[in-house]
Amino acid sequence: MNKGGRKFLYSIEDSGLYEIDDKIEQILALSGHTINELFIKLVKEKNMEVEEINNLLQMIYSAGLVLDSNSDETDSENMRLAALTLMVSQECNMKCAYCYGDGGEYNNKGKMSLETALRAVDYLIENSHDTKLAIAFLGGEPLLNFELIKEVVKYCRVKEPETGRTFSYTITTNGTLLTPEIENYLISNQIKTQISIDGPKEEHDQMRYFNKKKPSYTVVVDKTKSMREKNLLTARATLSPKNLDYIKTFEHLVDLGFRAVPIEPAKNLLSKTDSEIELAEYIRYLEYFKTHVKQGDFDVVNKMTDFVKAMGKIENAGKREYGCGAFHRMYAVDIDGSLYPCHRFVGIPEFCVGSIYQAQGKETEQWCNVDDRYKCSVCWLKNLCGGGCAYENYVENGSINITSSDFCQHMELLYSTIIDIFIEKNYINAKP
Template identity: 35%
Template sequence: MVHQYKMGGMNIVIDVYSGAVHVVDDIVYDVIENYKKMSKEDLINNLSSKYDKQAILESIDEVNELVDKELLFTDDTYKEAILEFKKRQPVVKALCLHIAHDCNLSCKYCFAGEGEYHGDRSLMSSEIGKKSIDFLLENSGNRRNLEVDFFGGEPLMNFEVVKDIVRYGRSKEKEYNKNFRFTITTNGILLDDEIMDFINENMYNVVLSIDGRKEVNDRMRCSKNGKGSYDIILPKFIKMAESRNQENYYVRGTYTHYNLDFAKDVLHFADLGFKQTSIEPVVAPADMPYALQEEDIPYLCEQYDILAEEMIKRKEENKDFNFFHFMIDLSQGPCVIKRLSGCGSGTEYLAVTPWGDLFPCHQFVGIDEFKLGTVDEGITNTAVRNTFKECCVYSKEKCQNCWAKFYCSGGCTANAYQFHGNIYDTYEIGCELERKRVECAIYIKAKEMLK
C-alpha cells in the first residue's frame, strides 16, 4: 500500500508496510501513481505528453529498484504476527487513578460530567490508592517501568492522597524491582508553589489543561458561576513550565466548533514561551453546538497546514516548539506491534475509580457493562478484557485500506463506542484529522532531513 500527496512544493510518497518515506520529483511521482495500474508501455504512452521518454524510462527504473529493495509497494507481513501477539496473556503496565470524581471547574465539553462520571462526587482514599499500586505490581509481570496517572475531575482537590500514593509506590520499587513514572493532569486552579515542588520532585510528566487564547479558554473552561479560568491559571502554568526547564510537561487544550482557527491558539502558547503543546479536537455528539461537523474538516486541515509551515519557519528562527500531533520518529518510533495494537486500553492500561472499580480507560468509567473488576478481586470480567485484547487495526474493517493505520493504531476505542456503540468501529471525523496530522508531521520531518 502506498500513499502519495503534495505539500509545500514537495512530492511525498509513503510506503505503508515498510515505513519508507520518499521525496521524489514530478516524473517519479507520476510513475508511482500509475505503476500498479499500467504496463511499462502504457506508462510511457501515458506520460509522454508531459515528459521526455528517456526521463520516463529512468524514472521507471528508479521505481523498480525501490520495489526490489522492498521500499515501495511492499507486502503486508504483519497481520499474522499481530494476531498471534494478541493471544498473549496481557500484563498491566499503566493505571489511570481517578483521584477525584469532583472538579472546581464546569467545562462545557467535559466527557466526565464535571468530574462525576455518571455517578456521585467522590474522592479516592489512600487505602484504595495503595491497593491500586499493589494491583499494578502484582499484574505487571516482568515489566519494570510502570506508569500511574493521577486524573479526575481535578486531582489537586485530593492532593494529600496523591502524595500518600506516590510515597507508597516509591517504597515498593526496590522490593519489586520496578520504576514508577507518575504523571498528573490538572486544571491549575489549586496549583501553588508547594504543589509545584512536589510535582517537580516526583512526577515524570504533568499535563496542564488550558484551551488557548483567553476568549477561547474562558468560553468553555469556566467555574460554576461562569467566571473564566485563564487569568488564574496562566501565570501558574508559565511558572510550572519554566520550573521544569520546558520539558516533561505539556499544555493540553481542546478546540471546538467555536475556535476552528485553533492554529492561533497553538501559536498563542508558543508566543507565551511554552515549548510543549497539545491541542486536540473535541469529541462530542453532533447536536452539541460546540461539536465539530464534517463541513469543518477542510478548514481544520488548512489550520494544520498553516501550523506546519509556521513551525518550520520558527525552527529556522530558533523559536521552535513541539506540537504533540506532529511529533513523529521516522527512524525508530514505536515498534510495529505497538503501532498496530493501539493504546492498550482494557489490557495494558486500566482506569481505577475512587472506590476501586476497574475500567478499560477513563472514558469508559461509569458505563457498567465495561466494568472489568476491582483492585481487590482483580479482573473478573474477562469477556470484556478479551474484546479489548483482540481489538487492533486488523479487526477494524474501516482500517483495512487506510494508509495511516500504522500511525494511529486504529484510533480511540472510546470514540468509536461513543459514536457507533462498537469499539471495533472508528470515529470518522477523528480519522480524517489524524490522516492530515500525519501528512503534516511527515512533511515537517522531510523538510528537516533534506536540510
C-alpha cells in the same frame, strides 16, 4: 510514489517510508507472494543472478515488505499492563461546558480512599512484567485529593527497591489549586504536569469556568506562572465552537511559556458547519507546521507534540495494532477500584473490565485491535493511527470498532503532510 525523479514506497506493514530503485520496484510489483514464491518467479522471469535476487529479497524481507512463507504473526507492541490511571478525585471545582465526565464525577461522585489507591499500586505490580511502570493522577480535579497523591508516591518509593520496578508519574489538572507547596512537591518528585487551558482569555473563559460561570483564565495563569517560567508545564487545549483556530491557540499558549501544546477539538460540541470550519483550520495548522519544519524552526516544531509524535511513528517504523494503550497496556481505576480500559470509559458499566480486588481483569486485547475495526484492516494508515480513540468511536458510532469519519479524514491529511515533509527533507528510512 514519484517525486523529483525519485521513487518512494510507504510500507503499510511496518509504517516505513523507503526510497526504492527499479529492481526493487519490479520485485514489489509481484505482490501477493511469499518470499519463496518471489524467488522462483524472479529466477524464471527476470534477468538477475541468483545471488543478486537473494540479496534483494533479504533486504525487502528485513524491511517487512514481503512475507515469509510461514509468517502470519505480527510484530506488534508488547501487550501487557504497564500503566494505571488513578481517578483520585471524581469531583471537580470547575464546571466546564464540554466535560465528558459528568462534571468530573463520572456518575459516582467521591474521592479515592488510601486503601483503594495502595491496592491499585499492588495490582499494577502483580499484573505487570515490565520494570518501568507509570501512574497518572486524574479526575475530576486530582489536586482535590493531593494528600492521597503524596501517599501513593511515598508507597511507590518503598516498593521500588522491593520489587525492582521504577515508577514515573503524570498529572493532568486545571491548575486552579496549585500552591507553592504543591508546585515544589510536583517538581521534587518529577511528576510531569499538564494544565488544561484553552488559549486566549475570552475563548478559555467561555468554556472553562467555575460555578455560575465565573471565569477561570486569570486564576490559571496566575497559579501556573512559576512552573511555566521553569519550562515545566504542558498545556492541553480543547477547541470548541467558540474557538476553532489551532494556530491562534497554539501561539498564545507558547507565548505563555508552555513547553508543549497538544490540541484537540471537543467533537461532541461541533455541528456540521463547525466541523467544516475546524477541518479548514486543521489544514491551515498543518501548513503552519510544515513551514516551520522547512525553516528549521524546531523550537516551535517541538512544541507541536501531536505532529512530532506522528513524525516519530514513521521515523521509528513498526506495527501498531492499537490507537493507544487502552485495552492492552493500561487501565483506569475509579474511586471504588473498578477497572476500565481508560479514563474516558469510567462510569460506563459495559466497559468495566474487572476490579483491583480480583486477580485479573477481563481479556480486552481483542476488543480494540485495528484489524478488527471497520475500514481499518485495509487502510494504508492502520499501523500509524491504530484506528483512533475507542471512546470517540463509541460516542459517535455506538461501537469502539467503527472509526469516526472525521478522524480518518484528519489522519489522512496529517500523514500525507508528514510523508511530504520526510521526502522533501530527505528524512527517509534506510533503503530496503
